[in-house]
Amino acid sequence: MTRTGSWKAWVIFLGITFPVVCGASDPKAILLRIEQKMSEVKTIEADFTQEKILAAFKRPLLSKGKIFIQKPLLFSWRVDAPVRYCMVIKEDSLKQWDEETKQVQHISLTDKPGFSDVIAQIKIWFSGEYSSLVKEYAVKVLSEEPAQLEFSPNASSPAAEVIKTVRVAFESDERYLREIYIEEKGGDKTTITFSSAKLNTAIDPSAWEVKPDAK
């Protein structure tokens, strides 16, 4: 290869690789892309498996169930095992029920200022509206396609009091999550894996009820 040929090869090589390299170091663009794709999804119904490693328990807490989301204000978390438990958030109220007590607990989020932000934190990771998090979190791209992102709260962010890091991995079409991993400041870790996701299908209204036989 002549010197001229070598120079041209470098130009072609850089021309091909530069946009890829630049794209990889621009999390905002990826966040916007994901937000755009996830905004097309209005309802989600999926199976989940949650593994919590908490210092207070000898073994990891494994739970399985179904999650229902209807944007923007409905969220249902229904655990089938190890105990039947469900939690439904509708606008500013939260209801939860479990099989053993068979009692419905109702919490108004407006009466519990601290609680409403806790719920907001839960909802934000499932919603895909991540671009708003850029102000409070440092975002690192772990993998580009399908995207895998790591969020670490800035020191000045209130979330830094609780969260050490959050990692989210997306399905191949990037329209929904495959996995969320949360590491808390105290060392507790949570991994939620989603499967059999149905997007934009009509959700049975009973999913928003906390009755034991509702689904």
Added chain:
Amino acid sequence: MLNSLFDSINSLLERHKLFIAASIGILILLSVANLFRLPYDNTIETMLPVDRDIMRDMRFLRESGFSDKLVISFGLKDETHTLEDLLHAAGQFSDRLEPPLVKEVISRISPQNMPQEMASFLHYLPQLLGPEALDAMSKKINPKDVQDRLRFIYRQSLTPGISFSIPYLLTDPLGVSSGIVNNIGKLSMSLGYDVVVKEGHLVSKDSRHTMIIVKTPVILTEGFGARDLVNYLQERIKELPEYVSADIIAGHMHTVGNEDTVKRDIWLITCIATTSFLLLFLFVFRDPVAVGIFLIPVGAILVSISITGFVFDTLSYFVVGMCSVIAGIADDYGIFVYVAVRKKAGGLESVKKVFTPVLLGGLTTIGTFAVFFLSSIPGYRQLAFLSSVSIALCLVFTLFLLPHYLSKAKIVEPGKTMPPPAIPIRSKRYDHFVIALWVLILAAMMIQAKNLHMDNDIARFDGAGPEVFSAEDRFHETWGGKILPAILVVSAGTLEEAYQVNTEIYEAAKQTIGADNFSSLAALWPGMNTRKDNLLRWRNFWSPEKEEEFKKLLLEHGRAFDFSEDAFQPFFEQLHQTQDLTVEPVGLDFFDRLKDQFVVKKQGGYNILSYFPDQADYIAALSAVCSGHPGTFVVSRKHFSSEISNALGSEIVYIAILSVLLTVAFTFILLRDLKMTILAMVPLVTCIVMIAGAIPLSGLKLSMPSILATMVVVGIVTDYGVFIVYYCKNRYETGTYLAVTFAAATTLIGTGALLFAHHPVMFSIGMTLTTGVFAGYLSSLIVIPPLYRCWVNEKDQMV
């Protein structure tokens, strides 16, 4: 004696009249220049009684957190923008606010670590749980309750994502702190606003509004500082994006709004009154010299304002607002002198004939205003001084200066330049008819007067303007909190002392009005003595045996849920921790916020506030509680209004009686005849009855300003009575009827101009004065002559 005094003064003035006129002219010009240098005061405190309780409440409002805090409510104007856009705009706005007018901006709170904060706060649990809570805790230490609680904690661990509440639950495995958590929620909401915390921002339920709290060193009663602050914030609001609206909610807006309304009113009233006066004098008298009659009170008032500003430290805008009324009254004397001179073209001789009634008329009016010197209200004392000096100067100018210019004026045939005086009808039937009609009207109005009710609400005197009220309506529609709670204030030299008294008050309040109706910081953080007792009980309760028993239960039943052996170590660690009773929680956001809401540092001590519904029965019950605790008191809008009303009411009754007695005494001195004195009181009686009847007839209520205006009317209309009775007795051809008519017309112009005022206080005064002056004038002219003929001099039908 008065006549010889008049002669000697006038002969002296005749020789030096040019010099004196020039001196007075210079004095007036200097006074005009001085107007712009005077220290004006636009605070309402000047118009409040110097009552111990009222001053204490005002001092509290000044020192409390409310008077130096304001809220700015932001809203989205269109549907295309989101809450996020709004929060961003509000955040940028907050960043732009800077000292010296803004001390601190609270635009967000951070409740995300609330469970962690609660876990930290539970360190103080041994100090906070009283005997009842320990009893409840004791009952929970059994296998079933422990199992239920462990199941609950396990279930909470299955919630999605972050285990926010777990550290808190592990620190309180018995769930005994639920009462404390509920108290925190209740205390946070004690001001009754519907606030949702979203991402740390204070957001409305509809998610279309957010608010920020601005702390300022400017106290709300400080008029000029308040204007600077409001202007500064309004300038910053102009920089907001177009899709964002902003309302400032603050007492400062009322201070500035009231000042603006009063200023606008003064300008409007002055314009209306000046134009009307000039038109009246120029077109009715058709004599340029007649303008002097109008200029005399104006000059006198200008000089008086300067003197008042010199004597008092500051000059109240409300007092200055009364100047058009004073001008309307004071020009009466000029009219009497002018008409007397023009009627007979007699110069000083004619003036001499009206000298006594004018002088005594002026003195009775001064007397009416002078009784305000006895008032405890600084503004009223200022009004007494300003009006007395104005009228006194006006009398001097009118009686001793004006005649020297009128006597050389062109003499015009009466009837060509002035309307002929009203000729009274002189028949017995007419007299009886008039008297009967007068009595009937009075009787009818007295019946109406039964519906007269007092309006105690000082908020009705708020003339802040529709923009301020609309902003507040919008705010309450979005955020609630329209009905503000009353406040119980515990005041003490040290914070610890205040906490302890606050705890005692809380215990008493729970007994009297119930814990649900009384939001007190003592529910969360009691005084040191109480915490010491709690700590002692806690240590006695948690004996080694009890601790061991509970540990065993947790271990035994925790296995089923896979709890680790040391899962509840945070709870056992705090059981016997050293507790320093003198140290209060630090570094906990929620506690700092509550403390900011309930504890106010003041000069030389602390105030701790508690909130309760502003109801008369609660105020009475808690005032009784306060009476047993020196340094504690209740502040409420209703209570404050009734305090002011009571203080004003008792004072005004005393002043009103004195005013009437003084007026009667002056009249009797002038007339030296009981019957004539009684006749001269006809306008006084008529105007009082008519005002008392007209107020309920107009759907209004009696207010403090209207009572004060009635007292002023008494002074004005008594003059009319004196002049007419004087005329009936002496029958001097000095144009008394015409003079009284013009005097009443000019006064009505001054008082009628007040009816155009937007400030409720000025309007109320205008309404009362106009009714009273009109009734007094008509009764003087129509009722006194028939009564005089029938009662004093039936034989003399010439009157």
